[in-house]
Amino acid sequence: MESFQNTQPIYLQIMNLIKKQIATSVFNPGQLLESVRELAMIYQVNPNTVQRALSELEREGLVRSERTIGRYITKDEAAIAQLHQNLVDEATSTYINNVLELHLSPEEILTTVKSRLKGDNT
Amino acid sequence: MESFQNTQPIYLQIMNLIKKQIATSVFNPGQLLESVRELAMIYQVNPNTVQRALSELEREGLVRSERTIGRYITKDEAAIAQLHQNLVDEATSTYINNVLELHLSPEEILTTVKSRLKGDNT
DNA sequence: ATTACTGTATTAAGCACCTAATACAATAAT
DNA sequence: ATTATTGTATTAGGTGCTTAATACAGTAAT
Numbered sequence: 673m674e675s676f677q678n679t680q681p682i683y684l685q686i687m688n689l690i691k692k693q694i695a696t697s698v699f700n701p702g703q704l705l706e707s708v709r710e711l712a713m714i715y716q717v718n719p720n721t722v723q724r725a726l727s728e729l730e731r732e733g734l735v736r737s738e739r740t741i742g743r744y745i746t747k748d749e750a751a752i753a754q755l756h757q758n759l760v761d762e763a764t765s766t767y768i769n770n771v772l773e774l775h776l777s778p779e780e781i782l783t784t785v786k787s788r789l790k791g792d793n794t
Numbered sequence: 795m796e797s798f799q800n801t802q803p804i805y806l807q808i809m810n811l812i813k814k815q816i817a818t819s820v821f822n823p824g825q826l827l828e829s830v831r832e833l834a835m836i837y838q839v840n841p842n843t844v845q846r847a848l849s850e851l852e853r854e855g856l857v858r859s860e861r862t863i864g865r866y867i868t869k870d871e872a873a874i875a876q877l878h879q880n881l882v883d884e885a886t887s888t889y890i891n892n893v894l895e896l897h898l899s900p901e902e903i904l905t906t907v908k909s910r911l912k913g914d915n916t
Numbered sequence: 917a918t919t920a921c922t923g924t925a926t927t928a929a930g931c932a933c934c935t936a937a938t939a940c941a942a943t944a945a946t
Numbered sequence: 947a948t949t950a951t952t953g954t955a956t957t958a959g960g961t962g963c964t965t966a967a968t969a970c971a972g973t974a975a976t
Contacts, residue, residue: 678932680801681963696897707922718965723924740922740972760896764910767889774882775818778911785907788886789900800962803933829952840935845954862942862952 682717686725694734694745695756702747804839808847816867817878824869
């Protein structure tokens with residue numbers, strides 16, 4: 673059913689999903705992406721919504737569109753590595769800011785992360 | 795200016811902000827909260843938006859409203875402690891899910907967090 | 917040439933969120 | 947008693963996101 677939250681625009685969620693897939697080589701550099709209509713089927717959303725997500729990703733240089741052929745993932749592997757690093761950094765900053773605001777000490781933060789990694793806490 | 799993102803409903807952002815303030819004793823148990831109109835001034839949003847946020851918090855039992863007096867933070871300190879724990883757990887789960895999806899190993903996750911805590915990375 | 921696929925564009929409708937402008941009943945302070 | 951404040955409710959308008967239904971130009975395969 674590949675559904676989405678309702679608290680954030682779907683096109684942003686799709687952007688983040690595809691970014692993750694590029695960063696983790698689910699999509700390889702230079703690979704031809706599924707078509708707008710196919711992705712719309714997969715995600716169970718309107719083609720216009722997919723189109724919007726992909727347009728934004730193109731604006732960020734992660735994909736490029738070939739007018740009547742389809743969309744390709746960028747071949748720039750350095751950019752992809754950078755993307756991966758940015759996603760990690762952003763997630764980490766957000767998390768640490770969050771728990772610091774909750775008044776956890778650095779030691780408590782580490783303990784919390786460790787216990788979550790050990791236990792099978794889904 | 796206390797402004798908000800535009801990717802998430804403002805009333806949800808206000809809810810989370812107040813939750814954090816309750817969980818970290820910025821607001822104490824049983825304390826009288828600022829009025830809807832005052833909070834609207836502080837956050838620079840419409841009073842209706844604050845009203846919505848507070849109504850939801852009331853539905854969750856974190857505040858209670860006294861018809862023509864104002865709103866009180868709950869006196870239930872156990873509930874507040876539970877809230878704090880939930881916020882930490884939720885943030886941690888979200889973070890670890892994120893970086894696992896980015897294919898970081900548990901060791902890499904710990905290293906990443908540690909280096910962020912040591913360096914002055916804002 | 918026909919067919920099936922690409923990305924792209926447009927129009928209309930519905931929905932959630934946010935704002936603005938009021939209004940009302942009840943309490944506290946004067 | 948009057949005044950200022952409280953939470954609450956209502957109406958109207960604007961905006962952004964999403965969907966649906968089309969349409970068009972260009973490419974690939976038959």
